[in-house]
Every structure is written in structure tokens, then in C-alpha cells.
Amino acid sequence: MTSRERVLSTLNHHEPDRVAVDFSGHRSSGIMAIAYKKLKDYLGIRSGDIYVYDVIQQLAIVEPPVLDEFGVDVIEMGRGFLNDPADWKEWTLPDGSPCKIPAYVQMEKRNDDWYLLSKSGRPVGVQKKGCLYFEQINFPLESRGIAGDDFADLEEQLDENMWAVPHPGAHLSLEEDDLILLAQQAAALRSRTDRAIVGLFGGNLFETPQMLYRMDNYLLYLMMYPDDVMRLSEKLSAIYLKNLQKWLGAVGPYIDIILFGDDLGGQQGPLISPQLYREYYQPFHKKMWRLVKELANVKILLHSCGGIEPYLEDLIDAGLDAVNPVQISSAGMDARTLKTKYGGRLTLWGGGCDTQNILPHADPQSVARHVRQQVNILQSGGGFVFQQVHNIMANVPAANIVAMFQALRDHETA
Numbered sequence: 001m002t003s004r005e006r007v008l009s010t011l012n013h014h015e016p017d018r019v020a021v022d023f024s025g026h027r028s029s030g031i032m033a034i035a036y037k038k039l040k041d042y043l044g045i046r047s048g049d050i051y052v053y054d055v056i057q058q059l060a061i062v063e064p065p066v067l068d069e070f071g072v073d074v075i076e077m078g079r080g081f082l083n084d085p086a087d088w089k090e091w092t093l094p095d096g097s098p099c100k101i102p103a104y105v106q107m108e109k110r111n112d113d114w115y116l117l118s119k120s121g122r123p124v125g126v127q128k129k130g131c132l133y134f135e136q137i138n139f140p141l142e143s144r145g146i147a148g149d150d151f152a153d154l155e156e157q158l159d160e161n162m163w164a165v166p167h168p169g170a171h172l173s174l175e176e177d178d179l180i181l182l183a184q185q186a187a188a189l190r191s192r193t194d195r196a197i198v199g200l201f202g203g204n205l206f207e208t209p210q211m212l213y214r215m216d217n218y219l220l221y222l223m224m225y226p227d228d229v230m231r232l233s234e235k236l237s238a239i240y241l242k243n244l245q246k247w248l249g250a251v252g253p254y255i256d257i258i259l260f261g262d263d264l265g266g267q268q269g270p271l272i273s274p275q276l277y278r279e280y281y282q283p284f285h286k287k288m289w290r291l292v293k294e295l296a297n298v299k300i301l302l303h304s305c306g307g308i309e310p311y312l313e314d315l316i317d318a319g320l321d322a323v324n325p326v327q328i329s330s331a332g333m334d335a336r337t338l339k340t341k342y343g344g345r346l347t348l349w350g351g352g353c354d355t356q357n358i359l360p361h362a363d364p365q366s367v368a369r370h371v372r373q374q375v376n377i378l379q380s381g382g383g384f385v386f387q388q389v390h391n392i393m394a395n396v397p398a399a400n401i402v403a404m405f406q407a408l409r410d411h412e413t414a
Contacts, residue, residue, distance in 0.1 A: 003073035004256060007196035011299045011321060011347050013382045018412045019375060022387040024062035025074030025198045026259050027054050028303050028325055029387045034095050034394035036060035042398035043069060050099040053078060053168050056125060056134045059391060070405040077199040077255055078168035080189030094132050104171050118160050125162035132394050136162040141212040146221045146228045151235045161211040174246040186254035199255035203240045203288055205233055205281045206262045222276060229280055237284035244291055252296030265306025269331045274310045282318050289319035301349060307331040316345055325389045326351030335377045343383050351378060352386040353404050359388060360396045364403035371407040
């Protein structure tokens with residue numbers, strides 16, 4: 001099988017020739033640039049610079065030699081963009097290592113701290129000295145509150161939070177000329193790879209209001225101002241549906257998976273009740289995901305961290321094909337239980353190696369043993385894409401990363 005065939009077979013719940021592998025196919029399956037530099041050194045790869053495509057999380061572009069080394073079957077659509085050296089500029093990682101970041105990213109240094117700026121020049125995030133990533137500092141609607149708001153300027157305010165700073169591909173507008181360029185670059189990527197391509201859309205309904213108001217405020221609003229919360233979900237959904245029509249109309253023929261996001265869970269389980277999810281978010285997920293299927297022959301993947309098992313039936317009912325990251329260290333997220341209950345209806349994209357406790361802290365032998373256990377549980381009948389639970393953090397030993405992928409390879413040849 002080609003990589004694309006392997007991933008699509010998996011998503012259709014047919015067991016492929018080997019387990020499909022994702023590493024850096026989206027912004028929650030990657031590796032921090034500091035760890036990536038150490039991994040390249042460990043592998044003896046001396047060529048190439050360190051390119052940080054997601055400045056907020058300090059995620060590196062994983063280069064073809066590493067993708068090939070680990071048998072990776074997935075690539076993010078953003079790899080089709082910023083292919084000219086002039087598209088990048090020099091920067092320095094927190095450990096002093098040189099790297100390159102997209103030239104369009106606006107930052108300024110104030111004393112020892114770096115500030116990330118929105119398109120309008122407003123500081124929206126800060127990386128304090130000694131920190132490894134940026135933290136949000138501007139919540140554009142925090143002082144205004146939600147009660148009675150008509151959300152007339154919502155689209156403009158969406159640009160004034162840190163997470164609106166775009167990754168490659170998302171830096172283009174949805175105006176006609178940029179849509180043509182978007183389609184051309186996505187088509188060019190597809191012509192030169194047989195890996196399955198993931199297009200990152202977002203469409204966050206639960207998280208975006210947290211980025212606008214702060215998480216604590218928005219969770220209070222759910223109880224205090226339910227009508228306003230519903231109107232905000234309706235307004236956000238309308239914006240997303242309009243953007244989806246344009247964006248997927250341009251790239252739909254050239255991607256295999258579309259990625260949405262909404263972290264609905266925490267370490268101890270759901271952040272809100274399934275009843276609240278059904279009321280405020282499921283109807284709009286259904287609308288967006290129905291439109292996806294009308295526009296393109298793609299699979300729908302949702303990134304949702306934490307203990308989200310109580311939502312899975314509702315997400316499947318809304319039209320979901322696959323869920324990530326399968327956070328197996330959270331309450332209710334036992335791999336065997338998930339595979340038994342949902343394995344024939346929902347692809348589990350992740351759960352291959354615990355990034356919270358095992359990958360950073362165990363020895364390579366323990367990492368390998370853990371990976372073999374997870375794969376044995378999750379691989380049967382398809383419906384499983386191997387991915388470490390979330391991004392690989394800066395402190396993870398390179399030997400453990402190699403042990404993780406080697407264990408998967410050894411399992412396939414055993």
C-alpha cells in the first residue's frame with residue numbers, strides 16, 4: 001500500500017498492510033523544535049535548518065529524512081507553503097539554538113521577553129525568559145463580557161487573540177486571489193507526495209470563546225447567560241460555515257482529512273456535561289460536518305484533549321470519522337474500552353504512546369513495551385492511526401523517541 005492508501009483503509013475500518021503512522025501531520029502530533037534538534041543530532045542528520053512553523057507551541061517542521069526513517073504516512077497541508085527561503089527569517093530558540101520562523105510572524109523583544117503581535121500590531125502572547133512557548137495575554141472580549149452583546153464585530157475580534165497567528169497555509173486570506181494560490185499550492189503538494197494530507201481548518205466552538213473571554217469567564221457564562229452563549233455559538237458557526245465553503249472549495253480535491261478542534265475534556269473527564277455539549281455545540285458540529293461531506297470526499301478528524309469518552313456517541317452522531325489525541329492517561333480513556341465500544345465506528349487517531357508520563361520519563365525499554373501493548377490493543381480491524389498522544393515536549397530524550405518508533409516497526413515485522 002502507499003501511505004495514502006494505508007491511512008484511508010484505516011479510516012474506512014479495514015486493516016491495512018501495517019499500522020498507519022502520524023508524526024507531525026497536524027499541530028498536535030508534532031515535536032518541539034528543541035527536542036527535534038536533539039533528535040536530528042541523535043540520528044546523525046546534519047543537513048537542513050530548524051524551521052519552526054508553529055511559533056506559539058515552538059513546533060518544528062519534520063523533514064523528509066526523519067519522516068522516511070520513521071515510516072510516517074501523514075503530512076500536513078501546510079508543508080506545501082513557504083517554500084522560498086525568503087518566506088522565513090532568523091530567530092533563536094529558548095535554549096539558544098538558531099532556527100527560522102515564518103517571515104510573516106510579527107514579534108518584538110522587550111527586555112528579556114518576546115511578544116507575539118496580531119495583524120494589527122497588538123501584543124497577544126508573551127514568551128517570558130526561560131519559558132518554552134508563548135502564553136496568551138490578550139482576551140479581546142474579556143472586559144466587554146457576553147451579556148447582551150450583538151457580536152457585530154466578532155470576525156474582527158477573532159484576529160486579536162494569540163491563536164489567530166497563522167500557521168503556513170492559514171496565512172493566506174479567503175479572498176479570490178489567495179484562494180487560487182491556496183488551491184495551487186495544495187495541488188502541488190499532492191502531486192509530489194503519496195502521504196495522506198491533513199488540512200487544518202479549526203472551527204472551534206467551545207475553545208474560541210475561551211480565547212475571547214478567558215476560560216473561567218466563559219464557563220461561568222454557560223450557566224449565567226445561556227441565551228447569549230447560544231447566540232455566540234450560532235454566530236461562530238455562521239462564520240465557520242462561510243469560511244468552510246471557501247476554504248474546502250479550494251483545497252478539498254487535494255486533502256484526505258480535514259481537522260477540526262475543540263478540547264472538551266480535562267485530566268479528570270469532561271469539562272462540561274454531555275447535555276450542555278448536545279445543547280450548545282453538537283447542532284453546529286452537525287452543520288459543519290454535513291457541509292464538509294457535501295463539499296469534498298474527505299474524512300473528518302476532531303482534535304479534543306482529555307477525558308472525552310462521554311461525548312463520543314454524540315460526536316459520532318454528529319458525523320465524526322476520527323478523534324485525536326486519545327489521551328489514554330485521562331479518566332475514562334482506557335484504550336481497550338475505547339476500542340471495544342467505538343472501534344468499528346470511530347477511528348482512534350492517537351493513543352500510541354503516553355506523552356504525559358511514559359515518553360518523557362521512562363527508559364527506552366519501558367517506552368517500547370508500552371508501545372507494543374497499545375498497538376496490540378488498538379490495531380485490529382483498522383480504525384487506528386499510530387500517534388504519540390500529543391506533541392513531543394522539549395525535555396523528551398531522543399532515545400525514547402527512537403525507541404517508540406522502533407517498537408512499532410519491530411511489532412510489524414514480528
